[in-house]
Amino acid sequence: MQSKSKVTIHDIAEKLNITASTVSRALNDNPRISDVTKKAVLKAAKQLNYQPNNIAAALRNGKSYIIGIIVPTADRSFFASVVRGIEEVANKLNYKVIISQSYDSHEKEIQTIDALLSARVDGIIASIGKNTESFDHYKRIEREGIPLVLFDRTTDLLEVSQVMIDDYLGAYKVVEHLIQQGCSRIGHFTSPKNVSIFRERLRGYVDALKNYGIPYDEELVVKSNLQLEDGRESMKQLLTLRDRPDAVFSSSDFAAMGAMQVLKENKIRIPEEVALAGFSNDPFTSFTDPALTTVDQFSLTMGKKTAEVFFEQLRAGKKEVVPQKIVLKPELIIRESSLRKK
Amino acid sequence: MQSKSKVTIHDIAEKLNITASTVSRALNDNPRISDVTKKAVLKAAKQLNYQPNNIAAALRNGKSYIIGIIVPTADRSFFASVVRGIEEVANKLNYKVIISQSYDSHEKEIQTIDALLSARVDGIIASIGKNTESFDHYKRIEREGIPLVLFDRTTDLLEVSQVMIDDYLGAYKVVEHLIQQGCSRIGHFTSPKNVSIFRERLRGYVDALKNYGIPYDEELVVKSNLQLEDGRESMKQLLTLRDRPDAVFSSSDFAAMGAMQVLKENKIRIPEEVALAGFSNDPFTSFTDPALTTVDQFSLTMGKKTAEVFFEQLRAGKKEVVPQKIVLKPELIIRESSLRKK
DNA sequence: TTATAACATGCAATCGGTTGCGCAATTGAT
DNA sequence: ATCAATTGCGCAACCGATTGCATGTTATAA
Numbered sequence: 001m002q003s004k005s006k007v008t009i010h011d012i013a014e015k016l017n018i019t020a021s022t023v024s025r026a027l028n029d030n031p032r033i034s035d036v037t038k039k040a041v042l043k044a045a046k047q048l049n050y051q052p053n054n055i056a057a058a059l060r061n062g063k064s065y066i067i068g069i070i071v072p073t074a075d076r077s078f079f080a081s082v083v084r085g086i087e088e089v090a091n092k093l094n095y096k097v098i099i100s101q102s103y104d105s106h107e108k109e110i111q112t113i114d115a116l117l118s119a120r121v122d123g124i125i126a127s128i129g130k131n132t133e134s135f136d137h138y139k140r141i142e143r144e145g146i147p148l149v150l151f152d153r154t155t156d157l158l159e160v161s162q163v164m165i166d167d168y169l170g171a172y173k174v175v176e177h178l179i180q181q182g183c184s185r186i187g188h189f190t191s192p193k194n195v196s197i198f199r200e201r202l203r204g205y206v207d208a209l210k211n212y213g214i215p216y217d218e219e220l221v222v223k224s225n226l227q228l229e230d231g232r233e234s235m236k237q238l239l240t241l242r243d244r245p246d247a248v249f250s251s252s253d254f255a256a257m258g259a260m261q262v263l264k265e266n267k268i269r270i271p272e273e274v275a276l277a278g279f280s281n282d283p284f285t286s287f288t289d290p291a292l293t294t295v296d297q298f299s300l301t302m303g304k305k306t307a308e309v310f311f312e313q314l315r316a317g318k319k320e321v322v323p324q325k326i327v328l329k330p331e332l333i334i335r336e337s338s339l340r341k342k
Numbered sequence: 343m344q345s346k347s348k349v350t351i352h353d354i355a356e357k358l359n360i361t362a363s364t365v366s367r368a369l370n371d372n373p374r375i376s377d378v379t380k381k382a383v384l385k386a387a388k389q390l391n392y393q394p395n396n397i398a399a400a401l402r403n404g405k406s407y408i409i410g411i412i413v414p415t416a417d418r419s420f421f422a423s424v425v426r427g428i429e430e431v432a433n434k435l436n437y438k439v440i441i442s443q444s445y446d447s448h449e450k451e452i453q454t455i456d457a458l459l460s461a462r463v464d465g466i467i468a469s470i471g472k473n474t475e476s477f478d479h480y481k482r483i484e485r486e487g488i489p490l491v492l493f494d495r496t497t498d499l500l501e502v503s504q505v506m507i508d509d510y511l512g513a514y515k516v517v518e519h520l521i522q523q524g525c526s527r528i529g530h531f532t533s534p535k536n537v538s539i540f541r542e543r544l545r546g547y548v549d550a551l552k553n554y555g556i557p558y559d560e561e562l563v564v565k566s567n568l569q570l571e572d573g574r575e576s577m578k579q580l581l582t583l584r585d586r587p588d589a590v591f592s593s594s595d596f597a598a599m600g601a602m603q604v605l606k607e608n609k610i611r612i613p614e615e616v617a618l619a620g621f622s623n624d625p626f627t628s629f630t631d632p633a634l635t636t637v638d639q640f641s642l643t644m645g646k647k648t649a650e651v652f653f654e655q656l657r658a659g660k661k662e663v664v665p666q667k668i669v670l671k672p673e674l675i676i677r678e679s680s681l682r683k684k
Numbered sequence: 685t686t687a688t689a690a691c692a693t694g695c696a697a698t699c700g701g702t703t704g705c706g707c708a709a710t711t712g713a714t
Numbered sequence: 715a716t717c718a719a720t721t722g723c724g725c726a727a728c729c730g731a732t733t734g735c736a737t738g739t740t741a742t743a744a
Contacts, residue, residue, distance in 0.1 A: 284626030
């Protein structure tokens, strides 16, 4: 078989005794080409098993029909879902998606942006890493004149569109719920990093306490990296307090799970003695015993919405697009870990 | 700022009064260029904020430095981890990765392959969808002369390299373990689809029973799509048997979880009355109560290994590469759900 | 019948790097 | 001092598709 790849429009042209220009126009359904010719071209293309070379087209057009996605890590349920949502929308529009992971490293984030720009992606969708404090590398994206849309972990230091959930509201609802369940000494796990989502959740926690006349106690707020092990440590720390908490709201489901383990190991009943709530509605939360109260972030929807905003902006092109800020409403998922009154 | 993107090697050449050829060679560290010139070029490149256009290079070289990955779905923990592993290796080699989802649809799988080929990826790594029965679309990849490597859900109907775990062995170990725990009437959840991994696990189940002199009972093998809800239904079905099972080995962690829920709802003690085991070591399995016994598939390792095999093949190029079949050893993770003897 | 419009296709440049070949200049050996 | 070897760089074609402009042909109008 001579089909060693590489059948080009020139081969089709030669076969039909016409020029590559005509073939190109025929394949693109250009009205200036007769139907007869078009049909002949299509037929020849099938016969020769022609495969368009998007790279050549991309070079000529300056569009690659590929968009880049940057996430801290691709195997975390939340990000995986968002990516899936983006991909669904992108595919429908005939765009492909390149996924890169920043591993929450500032350095890697810069490299990744470099790589994507060199790959000539038509735009970038990103969620900022935990350790990113300056945003010059993101500004390079704007300078290249291609759209940038941020989701979830965003920043107001960049004038770009953002899609996120209302972390403040989500946290507020959780704490309000815990209070309504009769809890009055509520612990909180948060991150030491200056990341907006954790700041907002902390703010929601503080405001909810305030609005219900519950004093804020710094002792009850524990900072960590919010992984499972961190949650275990944080919980142990809270248990050493003379005045123990009767509830814990963790900014992460994993840390909440760690807390649950420690509580169970200490034979402390959940939710009777300590009510528990996480954040993110990671799939595992419904499988724990007791099932974990948490906040759903509608990750798939966020992905789709982000993609929509992105493509809207892509279509708009140069015309100064006004950055939009889309804030999705989170949903409190009440499960057994916090349900005292049945 | 005139940096409206598009600084090319020609701009650098002009600035230095040399030609684009020299700039190109300098940037690629070609030995035929003097160090003086190289330094000047690098300096000018920084100054002008030059961003190489990989698309142009890709067109000329016939390599895009992008590889395509096809997975049924990107947000399942297992696939997300494999992808992560592949990406780590790829990035180290300066390759980018395009992720496409087939959603287990034969049709979508074909479209996806089309799209990737058009994007001129340098090769494809894939896991076959559940509903794929013919493989002509995969053969097109070989015909294009680019490498194809399959992982996990593979087939012997294609002469390509494959990386998988020993599903047979994993299943055998699980069942052997259950038997050693004193179980003798062991149910099994499997898929009706003709997918190798499920076939192999079933085979392991059957052989283990046989080797330990336990009769095979068709009634105990339930076929379903293996999702959570399916697991619930399957468990309910098994509970209607006059002679109930004293253990269940599910080919999926999710279905095992469904079974666990039903058992708990029926106040049937795990593992005392019914021992339970899943397959995949999905992150949630360590969070259930009791924690679920399962089989680890080393997804990250599988991803890395797959990428290694892939790049090995990519480097080999045309030279008839002999397809390798790499079978990783799975690990039985024994947890409370099956541990009767403590 | 002739001028004009409408139509179908060809020509050639272009996108931005890459590379085989060639030429000039410098170096070294005899 | 002479010739070959080495070094450093330019020329121009090329990768494959796209597109403004030109050309040739046929149909319509005057």
